Amino acid sequence: MRYVQTDTQSDPKSETFPSTARQKDLSRLLVSELLEMGVSDAHLDEYGYVYATLPSNTDKNVPVICFCSHVDTAPDCSGAGVKPILHSAYDGSDIVLPDDPAQVISTKDHPYLLQKKGEDIITASGTTLLGADDKAGLAVIMDMVNYLRLHPEIKHGTIKILFTPDEEVGRGVDKVDLQKLGAAFAYTLDGGERGSLEDENFSADGVTVTFYGISAHPGTAKDKLVNALKVAAYFLDSLPKDELSPETTEDRYGFVHPLHIEGIAEKVSVQFIIRDFVTAKLVAYENYLRDKMETALEKFPGARAEFVVKEQYRNMKEVLDQHPAVVAYAHEAMERAGIQPVTAGIRGGTDGSRLSFMGLPCPNIFTGEMALHGKHEYVSVQDMQKSMQTLVHLLMVWEEKLL
Numbered sequence: 001m002r003y004v005q006t007d008t009q010s011d012p013k014s015e016t017f018p019s020t021a022r023q024k025d026l027s028r029l030l031v032s033e034l035l036e037m038g039v040s041d042a043h044l045d046e047y048g049y050v051y052a053t054l055p056s057n058t059d060k061n062v063p064v065i066c067f068c069s070h071v072d073t074a075p076d077c078s079g080a081g082v083k084p085i086l087h088s089a090y091d092g093s094d095i096v097l098p099d100d101p102a103q104v105i106s107t108k109d110h111p112y113l114l115q116k117k118g119e120d121i122i123t124a125s126g127t128t129l130l131g132a133d134d135k136a137g138l139a140v141i142m143d144m145v146n147y148l149r150l151h152p153e154i155k156h157g158t159i160k161i162l163f164t165p166d167e168e169v170g171r172g173v174d175k176v177d178l179q180k181l182g183a184a185f186a187y188t189l190d191g192g193e194r195g196s197l198e199d200e201n202f203s204a205d206g207v208t209v210t211f212y213g214i215s216a217h218p219g220t221a222k223d224k225l226v227n228a229l230k231v232a233a234y235f236l237d238s239l240p241k242d243e244l245s246p247e248t249t250e251d252r253y254g255f256v257h258p259l260h261i262e263g264i265a266e267k268v269s270v271q272f273i274i275r276d277f278v279t280a281k282l283v284a285y286e287n288y289l290r291d292k293m294e295t296a297l298e299k300f301p302g303a304r305a306e307f308v309v310k311e312q313y314r315n316m317k318e319v320l321d322q323h324p325a326v327v328a329y330a331h332e333a334m335e336r337a338g339i340q341p342v343t344a345g346i347r348g349g350t351d352g353s354r355l356s357f358m359g360l361p362c363p364n365i366f367t368g369e370m371a372l373h374g375k376h377e378y379v380s381v382q383d384m385q386k387s388m389q390t391l392v393h394l395l396m397v398w399e400e401k402l403l
């Protein structure tokens with residue numbers, strides 16, 4: 001509740017790093033709290049990253065494990081002047097937010113909330129987001145540091161802590177120094193429901209299809225003009241509406257999604273994002289789009305087109321499968337904490353996937369943060385506690401498995 005009161009909204013339009021200086025306000029607070037807890041090397045770097053080390057207390061040569069979460073909140077909704085409210089022993093009814101009674105967190109829209117009956121729920125007050133994404137992750141990691149300080153009997157290898165800026169604007173790992181971090185494996189604390197363990201994300205390409213028409217003065221254009229706008233319209237209309245689209249798919253299904261168009265009669269470009277958990281399927285989707293493009297060209301003799309594919313990011317499972325212990329130990333840790341783990345895929349990209357491909361395999365563990373990026377955001381205190389217990393068990397599993 002202390003962390004959410006510092007405004008740390010990031011800004012996609014900014015060209016500085018971090019994108020907003022206010023993010024460092026919270027990072028400085030985290031450093032001072034780490035120092036107070038005896039984590040003597042905790043520090044903030046010029047880019048807004050917090051690095052800290054908890055030394056090993058075992059003779060075994062346990063791989064260095066990093067726990068990571070992000071300090072920024074989403075640009076989608078104000079994060080200024082957040083007034084967190086603790087709803088102790090939540091009674092299972094809809095939660096009306098006092099500063100704007102039109103804002104109601106209903107159990108109909110949020111079925112998970114109903115499962116939280118009897119737990120302690122934190123919400124915002126109705127005019128801002130809460131910022132549980134990802135301050136719940138920060139709180140879980142900080143609580144783990146405190147727990148380990150109070151329980152020196154728990155054996156663990158070297159632990160690295162990393163707090164990043166600018167995750168919400170997709171730049172969270174741009175300036176991270178993995179050499180300096182020196183971790184072998186990492187876990188982001190940025191997942192939702194209790195037990196959630198995300199070890200997969202979409203593989204992603206961007207495609208730009210550019211249509212070229214033939215321009216002519218419209219007064220004398222007969223049999224000369226070819227209008228690229230009409231070619232593009234024909235092409236877009238030929239795409240399926242009931243499949244391969246984000247608005248009609250979920251779970252494991254991928255899609256081909258047009259998200260930007262611009263142009264004039266002479267030239268139109270259409271940008272797509274292509275997504276699937278299976279990287280090989282991206283090529284199939286791209287060939288499908290290319291066929292649709294060719295069909296459109298046949299309908300409009302004289303028109304030409306260009307098809308450009310750009311790789312964006314890849315499914316981190318390709319990396320994690322080479323290090324099965326990373327996910328398997330997280331599974332075991334959750335079971336020891338009395339939680340049923342549920343492995344799931346993220347229908348998008350994550351900092352963890354980028355870190356995985358930068359050489360730091362990094363699945364995502366739950367914190368309890370829910371209804372992200374809006375005024376209805378909430379988190380259960382008991383979910384955060386279970387997340388913290390999972391981390392402690394995870395450290396013990398890593399230590400015990402080594403002979």
Ligand SMILES: [Zn+2]
Pocket residue numbers: 070133134167190
């Ligand atoms: Zn997040």
